[in-house]
Amino acid sequence: MKLSSAECHTPAGPPRAFSPRTRLVAIVGPPNAGKSTLFNRLTGLHQKVANYPGVTVEHRMGRLKARYIDTGIVHHVELVDLPGIYSLNARSEDERVTRDVLAGLMPGVPRPDAVLLILDSTNLGRQLMLAAPVLATELPTMVLLNMSDDLARRGGVLNVPELSKKLGAPVALVTASTGKGFDEIYDFLNAQLAPPRPIQLPILQDVPKTRKWAAQMSLASGYVAPAPTKWTRRLDKIFLHPVAGPVIFLTVVLALFQSIFTLAKPLMDGIAALVSGSGDLLKAVLPESVFRDLLVEGVWGGVGTVITFLPQILLLFLFIGFLEDSGYLARAALIADRMATILIAPLMTCSARLPIYVLIIAAFIPDKHVIGPLLGMRAIAMLSLYILGFLAAVATARLLKSSILRSERTPFVLEMPPYRWPKPSQLAMRLIDRGKVFLHRAGTLILTVAVVLWILLHVPTHNGKAPEIEHSIAGQVGHFIEPAIKPIGLDWKFGIGLISSLAARETIVGTLGTIYGTEGKETNGKLQEAVRKDLSPAGAAALLIFFAFALQCMSTIAVVRRETGGWKWPAIQFSYMLVLAYVGAFAAYHVVTWLS
Amino acid sequence: MISKCKLSDLPAGAEAILEAIELPEEEARHLMILGFLPGHRIEVGLSAPGGDPRVYRVDGSEVALRRETAKHLETMPLVGRVLETE
Numbered sequence: 001m002k003l004s005s006a007e008c009h010t011p012a013g014p015p016r017a018f019s020p021r022t023r024l025v026a027i028v029g030p031p032n033a034g035k036s037t038l039f040n041r042l043t044g045l046h047q048k049v050a051n052y053p054g055v056t057v058e059h060r061m062g063r064l065k066a067r068y069i070d071t072g073i074v075h076h077v078e079l080v081d082l083p084g085i086y087s088l089n090a091r092s093e094d095e096r097v098t099r100d101v102l103a104g105l106m107p108g109v110p111r112p113d114a115v116l117l118i119l120d121s122t123n124l125g126r127q128l129m130l131a132a133p134v135l136a137t138e139l140p141t142m143v144l145l146n147m148s149d150d151l152a153r154r155g156g157v158l159n160v161p162e163l164s165k166k167l168g169a170p171v172a173l174v175t176a177s178t179g180k181g182f183d184e185i186y187d188f189l190n191a192q193l194a195p196p197r198p199i200q201l202p203i204l205q206d207v208p209k210t211r212k213w214a215a216q217m218s219l220a221s222g223y224v225a226p227a228p229t230k231w232t233r234r235l236d237k238i239f240l241h242p243v244a245g246p247v248i249f250l251t252v253v254l255a256l257f258q259s260i261f262t263l264a265k266p267l268m269d270g271i272a273a274l275v276s277g278s279g280d281l282l283k284a285v286l287p288e289s290v291f292r293d294l295l296v297e298g299v300w301g302g303v304g305t306v307i308t309f310l311p312q313i314l315l316l317f318l319f320i321g322f323l324e325d326s327g328y329l330a331r332a333a334l335i336a337d338r339m340a341t342i343l344i345a346p347l348m349t350c351s352a353r354l355p356i357y358v359l360i361i362a363a364f365i366p367d368k369h370v371i372g373p374l375l376g377m378r379a380i381a382m383l384s385l386y387i388l389g390f391l392a393a394v395a396t397a398r399l400l401k402s403s404i405l406r407s408e409r410t411p412f413v414l415e416m417p418p419y420r421w422p423k424p425s426q427l428a429m430r431l432i433d434r435g436k437v438f439l440h441r442a443g444t445l446i447l448t449v450a451v452v453l454w455i456l457l458h459v460p461t462h463n464g465k466a467p468e469i470e471h472s473i474a475g476q477v478g479h480f481i482e483p484a485i486k487p488i489g490l491d492w493k494f495g496i497g498l499i500s501s502l503a504a505r506e507t508i509v510g511t512l513g514t515i516y517g518t519e520g521k522e523t524n525g526k527l528q529e530a531v532r533k534d535l536s537p538a539g540a541a542a543l544l545i546f547f548a549f550a551l552q553c554m555s556t557i558a559v560v561r562r563e564t565g566g567w568k569w570p571a572i573q574f575s576y577m578l579v580l581a582y583v584g585a586f587a588a589y590h591v592v593t594w595l596s
Numbered sequence: 597m598i599s600k601c602k603l604s605d606l607p608a609g610a611e612a613i614l615e616a617i618e619l620p621e622e623e624a625r626h627l628m629i630l631g632f633l634p635g636h637r638i639e640v641g642l643s644a645p646g647g648d649p650r651v652y653r654v655d656g657s658e659v660a661l662r663r664e665t666a667k668h669l670e671t672m673p674l675v676g677r678v679l680e681t682e
């Protein structure tokens with residue numbers, strides 16, 4: 001059947017926001033086809049991560065490296081890396097986002113001028129199925145057959161011009177990880193764009209027909225599938241072994257949590273020394289003024305303290321990147337199964353939860369050995385928090401029985417990628433990326449909170465002099481809510497911290513940095529020492545529990561709002577979590593007090 | 597005598613032809629896109645401890661399913677095939 005795209009796909013989107021000489025090009029492909037690798041190689045460091053409004057799906061925008069641009073037709077090319085999808089059926093949020101972007105229906109994103117469809121050439125028969133709906137959008141499309149190194153090594157072959165003729169669109173064999181075959185991509189991006197030549201496409205809803213069509217395409221282009229990988233089967237025998245498998249899994253998770261705290265220590269001490277050194281220097285060289293105090297106490301105390309934790313965040317993402325790129329994470333998800341949704345998913349996505357745990361734990365939990373030097377209190381705290389957060393989410397879903405955790409009902413279907421040796425350049429990209437996000441937040445949100453807080457700590461003035469901290473506006477607010485948090489072992493300073501953490505969870509660390517900086521107790525970057533005077537171990541436990549349960553991040557609230565179509569459920573969920581957090585923290589405080 | 601069998605009842609190393617997916621259309625379609633197509637061959641692979649979920653080799657890739665999903669897939673086992681995974 002001939003399918004004109006207008007029938008079931010939406011027409012062209014809103015008018016272009018870019019100048020005509022700027023092109024927007026979407027990278028589309030199934031999970032693990034190499035989209036991000038391609039994107040990183042094409043854009044280098046000129047990229048930024050963003051969320052579409054109201055959805056948790058992340059996308060990356062980046063500009064094609066300038067040196068590849070031929071001045072002929074195009075001025076520059078903006079690339080967008082979309083989530084991995086198998087079809088455009090809009091079954092999942094990822095598919096919905098991709099479909100909407102390609103149709104030009106995503107608010108704030110103009111319809112792309114062209115598509116780079118990237119497919120794994122080592123399994124072309126199946127991967128080509130996605131070509132049908134993408135070609136049906138009638139956007140100018142280039143089909144990139146990735147992993148050509150793997151294909152060649154394992155003896156697969158393919159006639160590229162023939163496939164191109166069959167698909168009515170340009171096709172290139174590439175290796176995204178090395179840049180092999182990229183010249184053709186640059187040629188495509190720089191030339192006049194033309195929609196694909198109309199071809200006979202299958203009915204998109206009919207999977208067997210689509211699969212048959214894909215088989216015909218690959219057959220007609222002389223595709224010989226490569227030999228299966230031996231290593232993947234061998235390694236699976238170890239990692240999925242009934243006994244060795246779970247043992248390895250637990251070891252990996254514990255080692256991950258433990259090493260985040262131990263390995264990062266020297267680096268953190270170095271940064272702390274830098275922060276406090278430069279703070280002292282500023283204090284010494286700048287003339288005495290309100291501005292100097294704001295800078296040294298507020299900004300250096302707040303933002304500086306948060307920045308100290310950068311090495312831990314980077315280590316965390318380095319480990320996660322290694323696990324993901326090597327293919328082990330999918331096996332870990334299989335072993336943990338039901339826990340996978342929450343125990344593993346935060347490792348896979350860039351969920352805000354994990355870095356926050358790291359930050360809070362490093363700031364408030366003392367660094368003590370529990371089982372020799374191998375397992376410390378912090379790693380154990382991390383693990384407990386993780387499991388608690390998981391249990392809380394499950395309980396919430398049960399209780400609310402709403403569509404909040406819609407994914408809970410869809411079956412567990414997980415593709416196992418082959419094992420691969422992670423590429424250092426890809427890992428480095430991730431780190432730079434995450435580091436940028438972290439520093440960006442420190443430089444915007446946390447900076448703002450630090451400045452506002454510092455001011456609130458210094459008004460109202462008495463005869464031109466700042467009040468005692470206790471009598472400042474911030475101090476009074478803290479004291480006002482102190483009765484509510486006293487039962488969980490926290491004082492008014494933490495009260496201010498908790499209020500500020502409504503903006504973002506990690507703000508509490510910056511806030512306490514500013515408070516102690518203003519008090520003059522804290523030597524910048526050494527928050528832990530300052531905090532320990534005001535926070536008992538039981539209070540620290542309570543604080544962690546509170547954070548594990550309470551304060552959903554803003555994007556979660558936005559998603560719940562969208563899926564339930566109102567503020568009722570997000571409000572209920574928020575209050576429920578808050579109560580749960582308080583009760584949990586109360587219990588933790590008293591249990592730990594009783595124990596010690 | 598060869599008889600039909602649920603995919604979830606097949607042991608590791610077994611091979612079978614998929615006959616039908618008894619699931620709501622949307623879920624069935626997703627499984628088909630991943631390679632569980634009626635008439636195609638499935639090879640049963642390794643699993644998490646306890647046998648659930650389990651990896652299946654379909655259409656050139658490996659996909660893990662839970663038992664609660666796999667039990668809705670009707671298959672015709674291929675007998676006489678060597679039960680070997682390597």
Ligand SMILES: Nc1nc2c(ncn2[C@@H]2O[C@H](COP(=O)(O)OP(=O)(O)OP(=O)(O)O)[C@@H](O)[C@H]2O)c(=O)[nH]1
Binds near residue numbers: 029031038083326420
């Ligand atoms: N051998 C080889 N490996 C590659 C190539 N391109 C990507 N990879 C690897 O394939 C894996 C998946 O690549 P990604 O770029 O993360 O894939 P993706 O499409 O972004 O995946 P999702 O974002 O999960 O959908 C990574 O381990 C890459 O290092 C290639 O051309 N050759």
Ligand SMILES: [Mg+2]
Binds near residue numbers: 035036037
């Ligand atoms: Mg990616």
